[in-house]
Amino acid sequence: MAVVQFMVSLDLSVVNVGLPQIADGLGFSAVNLTWVIHAYALTFGGLLLLGGKAADRYGRRRVLLFGLLLFGLASLLGGFAQTPGQLIAARAAQGIGAAALAPAALALLTATFPGGRERVRAFGIWSAMNAAGGALGVLAGGLLTEYLGWRWVMFLSVPMAAVAYFLAVRVQADVPGQPTGRPDVLGAVLATSGLTTLVFGVVRTERVGWASITTAITLGAAVILLIAFVMVERTTKREPLLRLGLFRYRSVSAANAFNLLVGAAMASSFYFMSLYLQRVLGHGPALSGVMFLPFALGVVVGAFLAVKLGDRFQAQRLMAGGALMTAIGFAWFSLISADGSFLVNVLGPSIVASIGFGLCLGPVVSTATADVAPHEAGTASGLLNSTRQIGASLGLAAFGTAALHHSGASSSPEALTSGYALGLRLAALVLLVAVGIVLPRFSRS
Secondary structure (H helix, E strand, O other): OHHHHHHHHHHHHOOOOOHHHHHHHHOOOOOHHHHHHHHHHHHHHHHHHHHHHHHHHHOHHHHHHHHHHHHHHHHHHHHOOOOHHHHHHHHHHHHHHHHHHHHHHHHHHHHHOOOHHHHHHHHHHHHHHHHHHHHHHHHHHHHHHHHOOOHHHHHOHHHHHHHHHHHHHOOOOOOOOOOOOOEOHHHHHHHHHHHHHHHHHHHOHHHHOOOOHHHHHHHHHHHHHHHHHHHHHHHOOOEOOOOHHHHHOHHHHHHHHHHHHHHHHHHHHHHHHHHHHHHHOOOOHHHHHHOOHHHHHHHHHHHHHHHHHOOOOOHHHHHHHHHHHHHHHHHHHOOOOOOOOHHHHHHHHHHHHHHHHHHHHHHHHHHHHHOOOHHHHHHHHHHHHHHHHHHHHHHHHHHHHHHHHHHOOOOOHHHHHHHHHHHHHHHHHHHHHHHHHHHHHHOOO
8 A cells, every 4th residue: 555655646746857858858838738747636636536436336456456557557658658648648547547546545554454553653654655755756757857768757657556556466455345326426427527627727727817717617617516516415315426424524524624735735835846946946857856855754754753643642733733844844945045055945944844744644644534434434535635636736726826927927037936935935824724724623522
């Protein structure tokens, strides 16, 4: 399960450092380039609820193996892409595979470690691999792009998917599918189309703007689809895609709200950090990737501390403390300057933010699945993964657009730095909101 999560997280960030080379190699425009990231996050986030429900209904290991096969094949085809459309399609197919395998893997982990200190340790390892995959993805992407070419950024996932498949075949701690009624096809269509439309509407603002009629129509359609999904789930006589009663657990509702905001902050900060190192400080992709290494190590340290502190502090305290520490790191990082350096402007904030991030990762996952019945573990896992990926897409689109508008038409180092700094301040603010959400919700529990 750790290998699976490392691979999924790595593919969210592995292309970041290689974006300039991908643009040159396939002829991407500046506006369309972010779709290399969005295509993966869009299908991943939009289909996670369906993937989680499929894992509960048809068996977690079966769905996990299907997702790994699709993920590996899409990675291989993406490495051979000859046009922007082909690469975007491959990234979208990767997202579909990830949407199947991620909730299945997390549900298997939940079933294997139902409680106690073993559960704390298991989720500590899982969270360390989750975050390390995101941070080390930047390192691997930089090294591969500079010394082997950007195509190896895609090929990298092929052997990892093969290893994960071989290990998953041996997994015994599975819960057989337990279909209790006819599948909720209408709910699945409404949820997937609503979430996908929502993210699509936000990411399109980079091209058409927030105040455009196109944006208003797209976001309005997304709201209508999601309202219809809620109504169907409340009244359907079929087996619902998402039982709304799950949100009656304070742990589930607060953890998912927290997760959404953390996802928004982290995805956008990785994006700004990568661009600052390359476009402002002028470092190559390999060196930029190496400069992410302290962040990766800090996340592992934070996850280790979460395990050590898990017996002494409630999970919500670790979540709040970790988010607050990460917010401080991003606020510090927002003080970047056009004539700055890695040692002065990047290293210190990276260490502070990464340790805080590692502190809250394991506890939020454990909290979101702790009170859920075993037969709904896949659904709860899919919901949690979905809020993280939807948050990542929305945060990257919203904060990226704000940074772009703030810097204006100028591509000077000063203008770019000003835009990136604004984006990082917004990420810090969102994390403070996350702290405010989690503590009041748990104060009575």
